[in-house]
Amino acid sequence: MVEFCYGFVCFVPLASSEPKFFGFSEFLAGLALMVLAWTMADVSYRFRVATAPISLRRWTFVVVSTVGILSLLTDLWRAEQWWVPRGSVFTPASWQAFLGALFLMTFLSWAWFAFIRPPVFGRTNAKNFRRALYDFALKGTPAELSVVADELKKSAGKIVEFAPEYKDFVESKRSNKSKELSVVACCADDILMLISERKFCKAIVDSSPATALEVYKAIKTTKKYSIRIEVFSKNIVNYALLNRDSFLFQEVGGYDSGLIGHTKPLSQAMFSDHEMVEKIGSMFELDLWGEHSFETPQWEAYCRIVMMAYEDKVNNNFWGGSRSLWSAGTNIQRAVFDLYKLNGVDDYTLIDDGIKKLKVVVDFIKELMSVFDKKGVPKYITLKKEGVIGTHFDDVAKLIFEVIHSAGAVQSPWSLCWWLHHNLIWGEIFGGFSHGGDASKVIRHKFRRLIYDEIQFMKKTPNYKGAKFVGYFLMS
Numbered sequence: 001m002v003e004f005c006y007g008f009v010c011f012v013p014l015a016s017s018e019p020k021f022f023g024f025s026e027f028l029a030g031l032a033l034m035v036l037a038w039t040m041a042d043v044s045y046r047f048r049v050a051t052a053p054i055s056l057r058r059w060t061f062v063v064v065s066t067v068g069i070l071s072l073l074t075d076l077w078r079a080e081q082w083w084v085p086r087g088s089v090f091t092p093a094s095w096q097a098f099l100g101a102l103f104l105m106t107f108l109s110w111a112w113f114a115f116i117r118p119p120v121f122g123r124t125n126a127k128n129f130r131r132a133l134y135d136f137a138l139k140g141t142p143a144e145l146s147v148v149a150d151e152l153k154k155s156a157g158k159i160v161e162f163a164p165e166y167k168d169f170v171e172s173k174r175s176n177k178s179k180e181l182s183v184v185a186c187c188a189d190d191i192l193m194l195i196s197e198r199k200f201c202k203a204i205v206d207s208s209p210a211t212a213l214e215v216y217k218a219i220k221t222t223k224k225y226s227i228r229i230e231v232f233s234k235n236i237v238n239y240a241l242l243n244r245d246s247f248l249f250q251e252v253g254g255y256d257s258g259l260i261g262h263t264k265p266l267s268q269a270m271f272s273d274h275e276m277v278e279k280i281g282s283m284f285e286l287d288l289w290g291e292h293s294f295e296t297p298q299w300e301a302y303c304r305i306v307m308m309a310y311e312d313k314v315n316n317n318f319w320g321g322s323r324s325l326w327s328a329g330t331n332i333q334r335a336v337f338d339l340y341k342l343n344g345v346d347d348y349t350l351i352d353d354g355i356k357k358l359k360v361v362v363d364f365i366k367e368l369m370s371v372f373d374k375k376g377v378p379k380y381i382t383l384k385k386e387g388v389i390g391t392h393f394d395d396v397a398k399l400i401f402e403v404i405h406s407a408g409a410v411q412s413p414w415s416l417c418w419w420l421h422h423n424l425i426w427g428e429i430f431g432g433f434s435h436g437g438d439a440s441k442v443i444r445h446k447f448r449r450l451i452y453d454e455i456q457f458m459k460k461t462p463n464y465k466g467a468k469f470v471g472y473f474l475m476s
Contacts, residue, residue: 373437
């Protein structure tokens with residue numbers, strides 16, 4: 001073999017007859033398959049690659065470019081039989097194996113993060129996760145958002161775990177720079193705001209309610225109620241009410257429901273803990289522009305989730321006000337605000353939406369009174385309202401008061417008045433179909449006191465509201 005040496009380093013020509021199993025042609029064939037796989041990849045795989053702890057796209061370009069150039073030079077060196085150092089460290093076969101291994105490792109890295117072990121939000125990929133989610137949220141394509149929303153399910157717990165609470169923001173502002181929020185905490189906070197976007201919440205409700213389930217399960221576990229979850233909660237509930245195929249209409253229970261309908265996983269996670277509902281504070285807020293267009297099924301679902309929070313509040317912490325439940329009661333009053341449209345309608349039917357909504361509200365009141373009856377009358381309760389807020393008994397009495405005020409707008413025809421005033425309201429809440437427990441008696445007493453005060457107020461200032469109550473009781 002021809003060779004020449006420079007000191008201790010000897011060179012020999014690279015034989016063209018050496019075995020070849022990874023050259024430039026094999027590189028091009030493999031690259032074509034990889035490019036085809038990358039361009040046809042699903043949204044979920046692209047999101048997973050984008051959220052990997054390392055910048056896969058950048059490193060893939062570097063490695064593939066390097067392997068391509070070196071394999072091209074290797075084939076050229078072989079064809080021209082140029083000189084190479086003689087030694088046993090890198091033989092032509094081992095050099096090809098090295099280049100092939102680099103190329104294969106690039107493909108396996110993509111496969112690992114895209115298929116085998118999808119990335120989960122954490123300290124190593126927080127920035128990449130935020131950037132990828134921002135890009136998809138900014139684009140806002142419903143089909144892509146649905147896929148990304150489902151991908152977030154695996155990271156929901158970690159996002160809540162790292163998300164800063166309100167007190168953390170306060171401490172970071174008051175303390176020195178050493179106490180500033182960490183990068184992963186800031187990214188988690190930004191992600192919570194990103195998923196609160198209306199389009200994203202709609203995608204979660206429509207396609208991935210399990211993501212919301214994981215979020216609220218993590219909140220209940222960590223008891224981090226003051227993270228940026230208010231807007232997310234409000235939008236999730238509103239879109240769930242608007243979509244009649246959402247979890248609020250699936251988790252109904254009853255004879256026609258399956259396992260999910262009876263266990264109510266997401267409803268239980270969101271609404272069965274009054275402390276969480278109260279501290280988040282926005283779960284029962286309805287869209288100011290959309291609430292009046294709610295129909296009977298929406299109000300049924302809304303009353304159902306409010307009842308879950310009410311039951312937990314009454315059974316575990318009766319005393320103390322609840323801004324969320326007060327707001328929910330105010331919203332439920334609005335369900336019957338349009339009863340005046342039935343006044344004078346002769347061709348009414350009992351399946352008119354206004355009558356059905358009144359039935360929903362009356363059933364809600366009866367169920368609430370039943371919950372109070374099962375709990376019993378707490379000690380130190382007074383028949384007279386104390387303070388401005390009062391107790392939950394006062395809230396229910398006020399709800400009955402407002403419902404009757406709305407129903408009082410219907411004054412004809414006689415048959416409709418009898419059905420609404422006597423059968424549907426009086427008979428169900430005060431008559432033979434009502435509850436007879438001690439708590440119900442207290443609520444009825446508080447209601448009668450409200451009526452008495454309103455009528456007595458007419459002696460000082462005659463008004464239509466008091467007159468409407470007088471007319472209601474005369475017709476009932």
